[in-house]
Amino acid sequence: MSTVFFRKIGIIGAGQMGSGIAQVCASFGHAISLVDIKRSQLDNAKDSIRQSASKLLEKGKISSSAKDNIASLIVYTEDYASLVESDLVIEAVDEKEDLKKRVLRQVEDVVSKDCVIASNTSSISITKLSSVLKLPQRGIGVHFMNPVPLMKLVEVIPGLQTHKETNDRIMGFVKAIAREPVSSKDYPGFIVNRILMPMINEAFFALMEGLASPEEIDTGMKLGTNQPMGPLQLADLIGLDTCLAIMTVLHNGFGDSKYRPCPLLIQYVHAGRLGRKTKSGVYSYE
Numbered sequence: 001m002s003t004v005f006f007r008k009i010g011i012i013g014a015g016q017m018g019s020g021i022a023q024v025c026a027s028f029g030h031a032i033s034l035v036d037i038k039r040s041q042l043d044n045a046k047d048s049i050r051q052s053a054s055k056l057l058e059k060g061k062i063s064s065s066a067k068d069n070i071a072s073l074i075v076y077t078e079d080y081a082s083l084v085e086s087d088l089v090i091e092a093v094d095e096k097e098d099l100k101k102r103v104l105r106q107v108e109d110v111v112s113k114d115c116v117i118a119s120n121t122s123s124i125s126i127t128k129l130s131s132v133l134k135l136p137q138r139g140i141g142v143h144f145m146n147p148v149p150l151m152k153l154v155e156v157i158p159g160l161q162t163h164k165e166t167n168d169r170i171m172g173f174v175k176a177i178a179r180e181p182v183s184s185k186d187y188p189g190f191i192v193n194r195i196l197m198p199m200i201n202e203a204f205f206a207l208m209e210g211l212a213s214p215e216e217i218d219t220g221m222k223l224g225t226n227q228p229m230g231p232l233q234l235a236d237l238i239g240l241d242t243c244l245a246i247m248t249v250l251h252n253g254f255g256d257s258k259y260r261p262c263p264l265l266i267q268y269v270h271a272g273r274l275g276r277k278t279k280s281g282v283y284s285y286e
């Protein structure tokens with residue numbers, strides 16, 4: 001067990017983020033309930049977690065006991081009642097405010113009054129999300145990066161009503177699962193997406209204007225600014241729907257036209273080209 005801060009952890013949403021968070025937390029000995037409304041997502045999560053854990057073991061990045069923990073400590077379920085004994089619940093459902101609020105209320109109906117209720121939102125106000133809780137002082141933002149098993153950073157975002165004890169427990173927990181926390185105030189996009197998403201959005205404007213091909217834009221940024229992948233490749237990894245949702249939060253939150261989402265990004269999302277998760281985005285993954 002990594003820490004005394006939390007023992008049992010509930011994670012809502014078994015998409016790319018929820019499954020990655022479940023994998024990392026289980027590898028440190030936490031018992032996990034991974035909850036999704038779609039059985040197919042839970043089945044996919046189980047497969048991708050198993051594959052990822054095997055690869056990490058092969059590369060010597062995790063121990064065989066961590067891999068055993070991952071295999072034995074995660075329960076994949078559609079039942080919110082499984083959260084009942086959780087000390088921490090992290091929601092990682094789609095980047096939609098109303099959905100997240102509904103999920104947080106549903107979680108609070110099940111858990112005890114001492115359970116911390118966190119959101120992995122990329123951009124939505126933690127103060128606003130936590131306001132739907134009966135005990136908003138237990139709400140906090142815990143923003144993991146994608147892919148979770150490989151990325152060290154976690155942004156921690158206390159809302160206006162977050163209790164200091166909630167913040168301290170989360171900071172301790174993040175360090176105990178071998179991640180590096182940075183604390184951000186609760187403004188749209190926090191630190192990373194406030195800076196990253198306008199760059200990705202600008203890459204879509206460049207593509208829309210025919211400045212260069214996707215490959216040239218990505219190669220230019222990859223080799224010219226020493227990033228591991230180009231902005232359009234990264235958008236496909238994050239999910240174009242998530243990128244659009246974050247740009248919309250930045251645009252509405254700051255009221256500044258410099259954050260307006262690129263029409264081409266909007267068009268791809270309307271066409272269902274959401275990136276790697278739908279096997280088609282800026283690039284094709286068939």
Ligand SMILES: NC(=O)c1ccc[n+]([C@@H]2O[C@H](COP(=O)([O-])OP(=O)(O)OC[C@H]3O[C@@H](n4cnc5c(N)ncnc54)[C@H](O)[C@@H]3O)[C@@H](O)[C@H]2O)c1
Binds near residue numbers: 094095096103242277
């Ligand atoms: N994709 C990224 O790179 C990234 C990085 C950091 C944070 N985030 C944030 O993490 C969250 C999840 O993103 P993702 O990329 O994993 O999305 P995703 O689309 O891969 O997964 C979302 C999951 O939530 C499930 N879900 C929807 N409604 C639900 C409900 N009522 N109860 C339980 N499960 C429900 C869906 O079935 C799906 O499996 C978003 O808030 C996103 O902004 C994403």
